[in-house]
Amino acid sequence: MTNPLPLVLGAAGGALLAREHKTRVAMERFAGAALETLLNAIEANDPDTGMHVRRVAAYAMIIAEAAGLDEHRQHAVERVALFHDIGKIHEALFDIVHEPNKLTAAERRAIATHPARGAQVLAPLKAFYPELPAGVLAHHERWDGKGYPRGLRGRRIPLEARIVTIADTFDAVAHTRRYRRGTGVEKAFEVIAEGRATQFDPELVDVMLLPPVKEQIVREFDTRITPHGQRGGRRARRHESIPDVTFRWRSQSLGSSRLRAAHRVD
Ligand SMILES: [Fe+2]
DSSP states (O other): OOOSHHHHHHHHHHHHHHHHHHHHHHHHHHHHHHHHHHHHHHHHHOHHHHHHHHHHHHHHHHHHHHTTOOHHHHHHHHHHHHHTTGGGGSTTTHHHHTOOSOOOHHHHHHHTTHHHHHHHHHGGGTTTOTHHHHHHHTTTOOTTSOOSSSOOOGGGSOHHHHHHHHHHHHHHHHHHTTTSTTHHHHHHHHHHHHTBTTTBOHHHHHHHTSHHHHHHHHHHHHHTSOTTOOOSHHHHHHHHTSOOOOOGGGOOTTOSOOOOOSSOOO
16 A cells, blocks of 8 residues: 555655655664674674574574564564674683683683673664663573573563574584584474473474474575585585675565464564
8 A cells, every 4th residue: 555644745745754764774774784794793703603693593583483573573583693692702701612622610600701791792782772782681591590691581581582592502503413414403403392491482492393494494504504514624614604694674585474383472
């Protein structure tokens, strides 16, 4: 349906609305570009984290859409997913994050500060994206209240964080096992199912484990691993560094509704 307002306001009113629309689109593009610049900075500093957050964003978006979230909320989920680990690039944590050996108790305590450090880094964006620092702060909370940093329980945990924590865990399991043919995603789905109503929001787990949603996640996973299951190497890295998650302002590809769960989660 066409907008009747320009007819009421006349030609001048129509021009005004058109100008406002143009300004809004330009501002959205600017905001998207600024966020993407920040993402590029994360990736330049730490390519592994950069690739991890892009994968997490892809899985989180599939869950968000399947859970019936509207476009606006899906954007919020995408942002929290893309910046959830920004606290890990803090100079105080960099060596620990890249420590190949098992972490000591003190190192684990230090790593547990990354949600708060991330929220702090993102604090200036709170006025524009209120969900972003709050979601990042809460992405290690658990449904049963045993998470950190605040021990929030159930729906007190922001929805964005409840989705991202599932996608994050899925990636951690699936990706580290990706070269053991066939075991990566299966094991990851098992871990998510085991965490239902303890670690994770049970409704969101149910959404993720719906066969069409699982299928879509597996397809996404398959596009992000090396074609022949090689371990690491330059070829693998080149394949993975294709920037395949993009902000909405320059890609409408995720906008179409492909999956809908029987119920909305909020
Ligand atoms: Fe994290």
